[in-house]
Amino acid sequence: MTLENERELVEAARAGDREAFRVLVERHQGEVFYLALGVLRDPDDAQDVVQEVFIKAYRSLARFRGESRLGTWLYRLTLNACRDHQRKGRLMKLQHSLGLVAEPESRWVEERPDADPERRTAGGQLRQDLLRALGKLTPAERDTFVLRQFNQLTIRETARVTRRAEGTVKNLLFRALRKLQKELATHAPMEEPA
Amino acid sequence: MKTGTKSCRRWRHHLVEAVCGELTPAHRAELESHLATCADCRQELAGLEETARRCEAALPPRPKASELDVWSRIRPVLDRVERPAGRRLAGRPLVLGYPAAAAGAVALLVLGLWLGSWLGPSLEPSPEVARPEAAVAAASGAELDVAYLRYLERATPLLLAVANRTTGGTAVASSSASISESVDSTAERRLAERLADDAGRLRQQLEDEGRRRQAALVADLGIVFLQMANLSHHEYRRGIELVQATIESRALLFQLSVEEMRHL
Numbered sequence: 001m002t003l004e005n006e007r008e009l010v011e012a013a014r015a016g017d018r019e020a021f022r023v024l025v026e027r028h029q030g031e032v033f034y035l036a037l038g039v040l041r042d043p044d045d046a047q048d049v050v051q052e053v054f055i056k057a058y059r060s061l062a063r064f065r066g067e068s069r070l071g072t073w074l075y076r077l078t079l080n081a082c083r084d085h086q087r088k089g090r091l092m093k094l095q096h097s098l099g100l101v102a103e104p105e106s107r108w109v110e111e112r113p114d115a116d117p118e119r120r121t122a123g124g125q126l127r128q129d130l131l132r133a134l135g136k137l138t139p140a141e142r143d144t145f146v147l148r149q150f151n152q153l154t155i156r157e158t159a160r161v162t163r164r165a166e167g168t169v170k171n172l173l174f175r176a177l178r179k180l181q182k183e184l185a186t187h188a189p190m191e192e193p194a
Numbered sequence: 195m196k197t198g199t200k201s202c203r204r205w206r207h208h209l210v211e212a213v214c215g216e217l218t219p220a221h222r223a224e225l226e227s228h229l230a231t232c233a234d235c236r237q238e239l240a241g242l243e244e245t246a247r248r249c250e251a252a253l254p255p256r257p258k259a260s261e262l263d264v265w266s267r268i269r270p271v272l273d274r275v276e277r278p279a280g281r282r283l284a285g286r287p288l289v290l291g292y293p294a295a296a297a298g299a300v301a302l303l304v305l306g307l308w309l310g311s312w313l314g315p316s317l318e319p320s321p322e323v324a325r326p327e328a329a330v331a332a333a334s335g336a337e338l339d340v341a342y343l344r345y346l347e348r349a350t351p352l353l354l355a356v357a358n359r360t361t362g363g364t365a366v367a368s369s370s371a372s373i374s375e376s377v378d379s380t381a382e383r384r385l386a387e388r389l390a391d392d393a394g395r396l397r398q399q400l401e402d403e404g405r406r407r408q409a410a411l412v413a414d415l416g417i418v419f420l421q422m423a424n425l426s427h428h429e430y431r432r433g434i435e436l437v438q439a440t441i442e443s444r445a446l447l448f449q450l451s452v453e454e455m456r457h458l
Contacts, residue, residue, distance in 0.1 A: 022265050029264040130252035170210040181245040
């Protein structure tokens, strides 16, 4: 999709063309989901966030000035939505620790203690290790790493989305990679899928 | 791994650019020249590249569009955004508890629309047309001020009621009159749920307008109300102590007092 084509779709959606908005959703839903998955590390939470993001985008389309690409704006909405989601999650965990609510069952199958070990494929173990290691990063490091590594944004694009200087982005990536290197090295050597 | 030397720290940006495949020709030449003489940086670069490679191999598979199907999930919600059913979008009824005044307002509205149909083409958008901007028409400038203050007005009574409640512990706010224990927890939880939902939307609008202080206060209030909304019926009394602790730790009553003074 060319930039001009995207601008036309945004203008049409803003004017009330639902079909245009549907096209924009289908174009960007994958990347939004992938970002949310990397930040939240839970596919169901990521699915919830994706829906929230596009509902917010629909409501706020008038506010999108077009100075950046739509994808940049959507990524920002996604990071904000992920933060809100994490805040609610911390609240639930706190309430669970006080016995006020039952702990929700983990949706990430491989994390369940009773999960069938044979289901743990090599690829699954690798992924688990990565997702667990991502939890050790600071939010800023994780956001930056996921945008760069999951969503394949350039350093400059990552800086635009996160509204940071490129030098800051490089520092964050450096720290993230170093921490991941340390975390992944403390687990069993990963066997990559054939 | 020793990378604490001054020169090595200076090369970290180049190392990251190398791992990301974004080295400019000039930076590449500089880095290669440095790596020829620095074993630590060579080792660092190898470690970072290996980590990046392992992470890439470990990435979850990208979802298929059919698996996500976001459009079919959000379409019913968007329908409600387009055609508010009385309590959506522009706001909840402004005059809860004043049915006679509300009925009068509706009658005036109907009369006005009928007269308008005689005067000329309606300026109201056709209901078939989706108007995303209508959803946020009230969310800027002076209207956002009103929405913010109205939210605080709605939130304060519940917050005070909870803060003043004695549950066997010490009430957060000192008050000579403690609230009766026979409180309707269901009604409170429902109200808290609505206030938590509204806090989420209002906070986003405030942040978008750059009003960070106000957004932070609304976010804190949202957390408190979310706590209340998630309490189970049987553990309500004990859970309120947790809510009171949150109110105290975030100094919410103080913040509300400050806001009240600002807007006098």
